[in-house]
Amino acid sequence: GPPGxxxxxxxxxxxxxxxxxxxIPCRFQDFGVLLAELxxxxxxxxxxxxxxxxxxxxxxxxxxxxxKGRNSKWESGIIDTLISCRYNTKRTTLITTNYTQELETTLRERYRGRGSTEGEELLMRDTLADRVGERVYSRLREMCDFFFISGVDYRQR
Incomplete structure (x- = not known):
């Protein structure tokens, strides 16, 4: 879902x-912080x-x-390594993201024929598959249940 x-x-x-x-042992990891640490x-x-x-x-x-990040080949490699290793060992992985599964299709339907600048900007955003690659996205689809959370940005109240 969107930020906030x-x-x-x-x-x-x-x-x-x-x-x-x-x-049960757990760990929280912000993806942007992980990239900085690496x-x-x-x-x-x-x-x-x-x-x-x-x-x-x-x-x-x-x-x-x-x-989150620049979506470079290096970042894609990090995502692939992390998700693939957890996938292969069947470990529980929870993920938050601002990217949706099928943003393009959903937004095209919502903004079709409206001439909306907001809709055009949103259509240019990447989907989760664009950000993590098809291989990782396929694994995430098997590993995870996807939930879209919508609402008002709490930080903007």
Missing amino acids: VGKTHLMVGFLRHVLLERG RSSYTNGLSEMEILRGLINVDVLLIDDLG
């Missing part, structure tokens, strides 16, 4: 329940896998803002 509607808040509440009530690891002499290992092996992982 409570996706992260809801998922962190769920993660707290899983950890505190069920005792970039800085090169100067610290760490490998990408040293940083990713904890995310790959934790029982329950929440990746916040998946798709």
Whole structure:
């Protein structure tokens, strides 16, 4: 869903329940922060896998803002490695994102013939598949149930 509607808040509440009530090891990881940590690891002499290992092996992982970034080949490789490793080990992975599954189709129907500038701008946005690639998106579709959360941006109130 769009920014500010409570996706992260809801998922962190769920993660707290899983950890505190069920005792299952969990980890929260903002995708943008992960990319920054990986970039800085090169100067610290760490490998990408040293940083990713904890995310790959934790029982329950929440990746916040998946798709955030420049969508470079390097970022796509990071997403692919992380999701593929978790997919192969059948680990629970929760994801929040501002990108939808089928944005283009939905918006074309909504704004068809209206001459809406807002609609045209939204049509130019990427879908989740555009941001993570078809291979990862296919795995996410098998691993995850998708829920769209809409509402007013809480931060703009």
